[in-house]
Amino acid sequence: MRVFALLLMAPMIAFAEDTPVNAGPYVPSPQSVVSDMLKLAEVGPQDFVIDLGSGDGRIVRTAALVFGARGFGVEIKDPLVRQSNAAAAREGIADRVKFIKADLFKTDISQATVLTMYLLPDTVNLLRDKLLAELRPGTRVLSHDYPLSGWIPEKYVQMDLEDKVKISGVTTTLIYLYVVPAKVEGRWQATLPDGTATLSLRQQITRVSGTARYRGKDVPLEDVKLRGERLSFRMAGRELAGRVSGAAIEGDAGAWSAQRVK
Ligand SMILES: C[S@@+](CC[C@H](N)C(=O)[O-])C[C@H]1O[C@@H](n2cnc3c(N)ncnc32)[C@H](O)[C@@H]1O
Numbered sequence: 011m012r013v014f015a016l017l018l019m020a021p022m023i024a025f026a027e028d029t030p031v032n033a034g035p036y037v038p039s040p041q042s043v044v045s046d047m048l049k050l051a052e053v054g055p056q057d058f059v060i061d062l063g064s065g066d067g068r069i070v071r072t073a074a075l076v077f078g079a080r081g082f083g084v085e086i087k088d089p090l091v092r093q094s095n096a097a098a099a100r101e102g103i104a105d106r107v108k109f110i111k112a113d114l115f116k117t118d119i120s121q122a123t124v125l126t127m128y129l130l131p132d133t134v135n136l137l138r139d140k141l142l143a144e145l146r147p148g149t150r151v152l153s154h155d156y157p158l159s160g161w162i163p164e165k166y167v168q169m170d171l172e173d174k175v176k177i178s179g180v181t182t183t184l185i186y187l188y189v190v191p192a193k194v195e196g197r198w199q200a201t202l203p204d205g206t207a208t209l210s211l212r213q214q215i216t217r218v219s220g221t222a223r224y225r226g227k228d229v230p231l232e233d234v235k236l237r238g239e240r241l242s243f244r245m246a247g248r249e250l251a252g253r254v255s256g257a258a259i260e261g262d263a264g265a266w267s268a269q270r271v272k
Contacts, residue, residue, distance in 0.1 A: 030086050030113035033133040038065050039154050040173040043183060044072050050165060050187050051124050051150040053077040060084070060122040062114040062129065062137070067094025067107070069126050074103040079124070083109045084117045120144050128154035135159050142215070147192035147254065148238035157186050161215045164189045164237065191216045192239045192254035200250075200259075200268040207245065209268060222246075 039047070047069070053059060055078035061069040064083025071094070073079040085091050094109035110117075115137070119125060122145060127134060134156045141151055141158075150164075155178070157163065163186045170181040195213035200206060200222075209231065211220040220231045222245050234243040241259060242251035252261040257270040 031115060031133070031136075033063050033086075033114055034129040036065050036087065036090065037128070037177050038068060039128050040171060040183075041068065041072075042171065042173075043154060043185065044069050045076070046167065046169075047126060047152045047154060047185050048073055048077055048124075050167060050185055051152055053079050053124055055079060057081070057123045058121050059124045059126065060117075060119050062117070062119070062125065062127045064094060064109055065090055065128075067097060067109050070094075070107050070109070071098055071101060071103065073124070074098075074107045075101055080106040081122075081124075082107060084112045084114050085109060086111065086113060115140070118144070120146065122149055124150045124152070126152045126154075129156070131156040142190065145190045147190050149190040151188040151190065153186045153188075155184050157184075158188060161188055162217070163187055189216075189238045191236050192241070194218055194236060194241060194254055197271040198259065198268040199271050200266060202250075202266045208271070218243075 053073050057073070057079040059070050059073040059079050059081035061083040064070060064085045067083050070081045070083045073081055083094060085094065088111050091109045091111045095104070098104045098107050125141065125145060134153055135158060138158045138161065145151070165187045167185050169183050171183045172181060174181055174183050193213070194211050196211060198209040198211065200209055205225065207222045207224040209220055209222050211218055216236055218234045218236045220234065222229050222231055224246055229246050232244040239254045241254050242249070250261060250266060252259045252266065259268040261267050
């Protein structure tokens with residue numbers, strides 16, 4: 011079917027438990043969008059890129075060919091998987107990228123440092139909790155055209171592309187960049203140069219708020235920001251920033267630290 015927009019309205023069909031959900035028809039991203047997505051995420055040789063529903067493999071292949079990354083694509087249609095692996099072999103990048111026939115909903119994505127997708131809007135949102143649960147903090151997530159609801163993008167770009175008219179009926183193209191946040195919800199015991207504080211943090215994906223018990227008083231945490239593993243806030247007039255690593259926060263320049271309270 012030529013018009014992707016109509017397909018977007020089609021219900022996702024799972025005929026039986028083992029039949030993969032159709033996450034979207036095969037509609038390749040225009041090559042210029044592929045380049046823009048990878049540039050927006052600042053993909054480089056240190057990255058491992060996973061494309062969910064990889065079509066002809068162009069996102070992962072471009073990540074390897076142009077940006078020196080490694081990665082894999084997961085695709086449900088066997089001919090597209092074979093085509094992608096054959097293209098990677100021709101391009102001399104088969105040692106760095108591979109394409110596998112699998113259901114994207116059941117694929118282990120924990121290896122990604124960059125995850126890309128061009129899928130139906132409903133699918134993108136069905137995947138949101140999997141992305142937050144499986145991807146490491148700091149992983150960049152790129153979605154072509156459709157946002158993840160409730161997750162504030164780090165950046166997004168909008169452009170008009172003639173190529174998109176035959177796909178979606180309009181020229182509008184959007185790329186959303188998200189950064190997987192560390193998990194900070196809960197209580198933390200902080201050690202500061204002049205004493206201790208108990209931080210109580212609430213988290214809704216990237217939005218964090220909270221209070222601290224400090225010098226016998228409850229004080230609000232102000233201007234709390236969380237980007238990947240990086241947490242910063244103001245408490246009683248002082249700026250605190252650091253890196254969250256599992257159950258610990260290491261303050262910048264070793265100036266403070268915190269441990270999660272069980
Ligand atoms: C819109 S295309 C995107 C192709 C490629 N990512 C790109 O941007 O050029 C979506 C792809 O997802 C594949 N797909 C759909 N449901 C899938 C599933 N459950 N598991 C794996 N791949 C799936 C389709 O076969 C199709 O090739």
